[in-house]
Amino acid sequence: MALPGRRSDRGKEPPPRTFTVRSGTTGDRMRLNALDMITGGLYVDRAFFYRETLDGAALRESLAATMRHYQPLSGRLAEDPDGGWSVLLNDRGAVFEERDSALTLDAHAYGRPGRPELKELLPPVPLLKAVGDDVPAMAVRLTHTAGGGGILAVRIKHALVDAGAFTTFLEHWSREHRGLSYPAPYLDRELLDEHAAKAPQEAGERSARFRVPTRRSRAVLLTRIAWNGHHGSTVVSRLSATETRAMKDAAAADLAGTDRWVSTNDAVTAHVWKTLAELRNRPAEAPETLGLIARFTSPAPGVTLPDDYWGNTITSSPPSMTADALRTRPLGEIALTVRDSLASITGEQVRAESAYLLAQRAAGRHKRVMPHMPFGAFSDVVQLNNLSRLPTYDIDFGAGGPIWCELPDMVIPWMVHIMGTPEAEESLDVHVSMPDSAAELFRGAAWQRRLHAYAPEEAADGA
Numbered sequence: 001m002a003l004p005g006r007r008s009d010r011g012k013e014p015p016p017r018t019f020t021v022r023s024g025t026t027g028d029r030m031r032l033n034a035l036d037m038i039t040g041g042l043y044v045d046r047a048f049f050y051r052e053t054l055d056g057a058a059l060r061e062s063l064a065a066t067m068r069h070y071q072p073l074s075g076r077l078a079e080d081p082d083g084g085w086s087v088l089l090n091d092r093g094a095v096f097e098e099r100d101s102a103l104t105l106d107a108h109a110y111g112r113p114g115r116p117e118l119k120e121l122l123p124p125v126p127l128l129k130a131v132g133d134d135v136p137a138m139a140v141r142l143t144h145t146a147g148g149g150g151i152l153a154v155r156i157k158h159a160l161v162d163a164g165a166f167t168t169f170l171e172h173w174s175r176e177h178r179g180l181s182y183p184a185p186y187l188d189r190e191l192l193d194e195h196a197a198k199a200p201q202e203a204g205e206r207s208a209r210f211r212v213p214t215r216r217s218r219a220v221l222l223t224r225i226a227w228n229g230h231h232g233s234t235v236v237s238r239l240s241a242t243e244t245r246a247m248k249d250a251a252a253a254d255l256a257g258t259d260r261w262v263s264t265n266d267a268v269t270a271h272v273w274k275t276l277a278e279l280r281n282r283p284a285e286a287p288e289t290l291g292l293i294a295r296f297t298s299p300a301p302g303v304t305l306p307d308d309y310w311g312n313t314i315t316s317s318p319p320s321m322t323a324d325a326l327r328t329r330p331l332g333e334i335a336l337t338v339r340d341s342l343a344s345i346t347g348e349q350v351r352a353e354s355a356y357l358l359a360q361r362a363a364g365r366h367k368r369v370m371p372h373m374p375f376g377a378f379s380d381v382v383q384l385n386n387l388s389r390l391p392t393y394d395i396d397f398g399a400g401g402p403i404w405c406e407l408p409d410m411v412i413p414w415m416v417h418i419m420g421t422p423e424a425e426e427s428l429d430v431h432v433s434m435p436d437s438a439a440e441l442f443r444g445a446a447w448q449r450r451l452h453a454y455a456p457e458e459a460a461d462g463a
Contacts, residue, residue, distance in 0.1 A: 016099035021060050023067035023074040027089035033189045034357035035312050037085055039158035041130040044166045047121050047153040047406040052399030054150045056098040056142050062177035069184050072160055073138040077131040095139040097123045105149035118406050121153040162312045164295055167390040174395045185310035195303045196354035203352035204359030212368050229411040233439035241426035246454035247271050254332025262335040265386055270334035275451055276382055277326040284324035291373040291383035292317045296350045303350045315350055317341040377412045384416040393422045
């Protein structure tokens with residue numbers, strides 16, 4: 001007889017119970033901006049693991065109340081006559097599934113053999129469609145695990161949110177659930193397009209960040225990404241607070257006497273980039289480019305948006321060094337390169353990017369626009385998105401914050417996500433996608449010692 005919580009019990013699980021959660025409010029339509037449309041039909045997906053059991057009925061009630069402030073999440077995307085997108089604020093509702101699992105929460109623990117993959121925890125949605133009445137803007141699945149605890153998996157249309165806006169909504173939902181206040185979001189997306197009017201005319205003709213690839217180059221890239229999806233892995237490693245502080249101290253020591261400084265995130269980013277350059281082992285003069293993802297609402301200079309603007313606010317900054325320089329230069333010098341690159345982001349850059357996207361939409365080419373960075377993913381580009389400042393582990397529905405937040409596996413190679421942890425402040429989880437051959441090396445003791453080079457000696461020996 002199978003033991004409770006074993007994978008063999010999975011076939012006995014009842015089907016999920018499905019609900020439609022509505023805000024109870026309707027409106028006209030909300031026009032999305034050109035940057036929102038770059039995401040196509042994708043969703044932003046996360047799963048949050050809780051030790052305590054969550055009350056599905058209470059979650060649906062607080063979700064409906066929160067969506068009164070976030071009406072787009074209860075609506076549907078539709079195409080406008082000019083090819084743009086709007087959200088119909090028709091209150092068609094968010095999908096909410098509730099299911100019971102035969103597996104314990106521990107059986108879902110990250111890294112445990114045979115654990116369900118994230119895609120098994122997420123509610124099903126049409127993944128290849130962006131618009132339509134059957135395409136929810138948000139879908140939720142609450143899984144009750146055997147013996148207590150649960151998993152809250154949420155997916156929201158990427159056209160509505162980036163990682164920051166996604167987390168803001170979840171945090172506000174959790175505050176609504178606990179009877180706490182939170183600021184109303186600013187929902188006017190066209191404001192960002194209006195900034196593009198200040199860009200020079202030539203900005204609509206070429207872009208440092210975006211391109212309209214030929215059909216052949218696009219097909220080749222998508223084929224390579226699909227291949228990597230079957231032959232790549234995402235490796236997650238945790239850096240302790242002691243390690244991250246030691247990285248900052250080491251970088252600061254390298255810069256002593258220069259009147260320059262770097263943050264902990266700059267130092268961690270530099271260390272990860274340097275370590276991956278050593279793992280990639282490209283020729284000495286080959287370029288190594290760091291595709292830094294940045295939010296232009298952060299302290300880095302950018303366009304001026306209202307407080308609590310809710311939407312996609314992503315740009316990028318790509319510092320580059322030769323492979324030999326990246327492998328051999330002091331940590332502080334590399335960290336300073338990272339800091340200077342982020343500081344170079346300007347309002348002019350963001351306005352120019354929006355102007356280019358608007359010009360492509362006007363020319364009917366908007367569905368073919370892609371960022372430059374994925375085209376370098378199989379050669380010189382390591383993409384890095386540092387999300388560690390987001391309040392991921394503050395999403396508390398009355399029984400404490402999550403013990404783990406799971407991200408989807410990244411199908412593009414050499415992508416890095418840096419996340420906070422539920423443990424000590426300043427500890428970080430580093431998620432890196434890479435080909436299987438590199439992942440096998442990186443998981444090994446030698447490369448883990450290299451990644452944990454700033455850990456106390458006894459900890460590094462046990463890495």
